Each structure stands twice: as structure tokens, then as C-alpha cells.
Amino acid sequence: MSFINYSSREINCKLVYYGPGLCGKTTNLHYIYAKTSPDAKGKMISLATETERTLFFDFLPLSLGEIRGFKTRFHLYTVPGQVFYDASRKLILKGVDGVVFVADSQIERMEANIESLDNLRLNLTDQGYDLNKLPYVVQYNKRDLPNAAPMDQLREVLNPTKAPEFEACATSGAGVFDTLKAVAKSVLTELRRGQ
Amino acid sequence: MSGPDVMYPEEQQQMSLVCARLTRDANAKAVLLIGRDGQPIADAGDVDELDVTSLSSLTAGNVAATGGISKILREKDFFSQFHEGEKTHIHITLVGGRAILVVLFDERSSLGLVRLRVKKSSDEMVRLFDSVAKKAAAKSEPSILTEITDSDIDNLFND
Numbered sequence A: 001m002s003f004i005n006y007s008s009r010e011i012n013c014k015l016v017y018y019g020p021g022l023c024g025k026t027t028n029l030h031y032i033y034a035k036t037s038p039d040a041k042g043k044m045i046s047l048a049t050e051t052e053r054t055l056f057f058d059f060l061p062l063s064l065g066e067i068r069g070f071k072t073r074f075h076l077y078t079v080p081g082q083v084f085y086d087a088s089r090k091l092i093l094k095g096v097d098g099v100v101f102v103a104d105s106q107i108e109r110m111e112a113n114i115e116s117l118d119n120l121r122l123n124l125t126d127q128g129y130d131l132n133k134l135p136y137v138v139q140y141n142k143r144d145l146p147n148a149a150p151m152d153q154l155r156e157v158l159n160p161t162k163a164p165e166f167e168a169c170a171t172s173g174a175g176v177f178d179t180l181k182a183v184a185k186s187v188l189t190e191l192r193r194g195q
Numbered sequence B: 001m002s003g004p005d006v007m008y009p010e011e012q013q014q015m016s017l018v019c020a021r022l023t024r025d026a027n028a029k030a031v032l033l034i035g036r037d038g039q040p041i042a043d044a045g046d047v048d049e050l051d052v053t054s055l056s057s058l059t060a061g062n063v064a065a066t067g068g069i070s071k072i073l074r075e076k077d078f079f080s081q082f083h084e085g086e087k088t089h090i091h092i093t094l095v096g097g098r099a100i101l102v103v104l105f106d107e108r109s110s111l112g113l114v115r116l117r118v119k120k121s122s123d124e125m126v127r128l129f130d131s132v133a134k135k136a137a138a139k140s141e142p143s144i145l146t147e148i149t150d151s152d153i154d155n156l157f158n159d
Helices: A025-035 A083-093 A107-126 A151-158 A176-193 B009-025 B052-072 B111-138 B150-157
Strands: A003-005 A010-018 A045-048 A054-067 A070-078 A098-104 A136-141 A165-167 B005-007 B030-035 B040-045 B080-083 B089-095 B099-105
Touching: A010 A025, A010 A083, A010 A176, A025 A054, A025 A070, A025 A098, A025 A136, A025 A176, A045 B052, A054 A083, A054 B052, A054 B150, A070 A176, A083 A107, A083 B052, A098 A107, A098 A151, A098 A176, A107 A151, A136 A151, A136 A176, A165 A176, A176 B150, B005 B111, B009 B030, B009 B040, B009 B111, B030 B052, B040 B052, B052 B080, B052 B089, B052 B099, B080 B111, B089 B111, B099 B111
Parallel strands: A003 B005, A010 A070, A010 A098, A098 A136, A136 A165
Antiparallel strands: A003 A010, A045 A054, A054 A070, B030 B040, B030 B099, B080 B089, B089 B099
16 A cells, blocks of 8 residues: 655555566566665575575665655565465565566466466455556566567457557666556556545 | 555655654664565664664564464464664564554663663554554545556556
């Protein structure tokens, strides 16, 4: 849930990157962190296992500029993608303002993508959210790989509602900031409309 | 879903005063008031060298995780936590289910004193949060969101 602090003149919003294990959620945040100027970011926190799999969450605070004298701050979180971390995913989704679903374009990961998307819908519903009404963007990551599924196939299965979507290669950064801008803009627009 | 959480200058200032008083009365190093979603709200004491943003996010994650544990154990919630360090200890309390009060202390204080002082401060914080909620519900203060236009949002994202 967004937080407007009239004292410090800040608008704070929460974005969550969701998707199956090893799809590139953490890589998205690493790239954003690496390319953001020091005065626009805070420290990136990663609660991970020894093998660098996300255990609880990654966290990255960003400042995206000012609107009407209010600083806009976004807190980016990733969830752990492995199936058995569902309890943690539910906790991290609490208070979400916008969601990025990171799909793994590899054809072999189609089933995992579907399972993760279903899981996202279910966990949001459990908390009173409707994915069809929440600011939501789909990212098709790993477009550079030779075994990447065709876009129309991914789109048909993973984005039937035609949410804004972006092709990406998080390791090189392609599409990462486009995705972030789109979901952040959608969150602010929705916040304004809600008044 | 309901609208955004808000904080107004008057209540923020009073919360900061409560934090400052608690820091003094509990002989604490620092006191932080954090939203349950990890947003820092107010603080007092030695916070200049502290990464308040990260600490707030991690504390909220910690509280969320222990809240998940409490549900599995069919407990309502774990109202407080205490973690003992070598030099600095941390006491974490839920405040009215809406916020988290964090007290950092060392050998100059004690867990008993912190617990005692936190109780009174928590009650004050609950009253202040109630005041904020009433103001927000009454919409007696103008909302910045009514001033923001689509152009403002577009301009934020133009390169």
C-alpha cells in the first residue's frame, strides 16, 4: 500500500518482481542497482542462500524524481521463485502497489511460468487483490537464448489480459528499465485515479 | 483496496517526540518507528550512521516472517522480539498492529527497562495513529494526489 508522508513530502510505493525460480528477478534488480546513480538509490539487500538463490527477498529502494514537490520513492522487492517458498512469497506481496511478472522465455520453463503466474493470482486473491486491477507488467526475459519460445506463444499463455509487456535480457539490461518505468508509471497513475 | 497510508506533519512531529523521549527514558542508542510494510516513519537517537531504510525493510520482513510463524502455531501474533548482540541489542514491538517500534540499546540499558518504557510509548503511538486515521478518513487535509496530473507523471518518466 502506498504511503504518503506529508511531513517529509514523499510518496512511497512498493513493487514486487514475481516469477519462477531463476527467471531473472534478482538479475533485474542487480542491473537497476548497477545503472542507477548513487543519489537515487539506497543499499540493495539480498537475503539469499549460499548458492545465491533468493531465500526471502531482495530489496532495492529507488528515488525516481519529484512530482509537485513530493519525492517519489519506490521500494523494489523480489520474491523467492522456488516452489517451496510460497509462504514467503505471500508475506512479500503484502502491501504491493505494482507487480512485474518476469517470465523465463526458455521453452522448457513454460510449465514453471504458468505455475508461477497461477500462484501469483492465487496469492494476490488471498490478500484481496485482483491481478486484473493491479498495476501489472509482464517481462519476457532471456530473449537472447537460442531456446527462447516464440513471443506469440508466450504471450498467448502468459498474458491473456494483454497487460503491458516487454522483451528483455536482464543480464545485458535490455528491457529492464522499460519494464520498471512502465510499472512505476502505472502505479502512480492508479494512485492518482484512486482519489 | 483502501487508499494510501498517510502521515501528517503534526502527528509525525509528535511521534518523533515520543521516540526521542523513549530514547532518553530507556537509555537507548536509537529508537525507530517503522510501518509494517517497511517504511520508516520516525526516529531518534544515534541514527546518522545507521542505514535506516535497510534496517526498516529487514525489520518489517522479520516481523512478517515471525507473524507467519505465529499463524502456524495458532498464536495471534508475537508482540515483541528481542535479539541479543555482542554490543548492541534490538527490541522489536508491534504497535497497534500498524507499526513496529524498534529500540536499539547497549550495556547502558537493560531489557527490563526497555520493555517498561516501550509499553507507555506504544500506547502514545496508538493514539497518534488513531488521530492520523481519523484525519485521513475525514479528508480534512488536502490530498497531493488531487493535484497530480497525467502530465506530471509522464514528465517524471521522460528521459
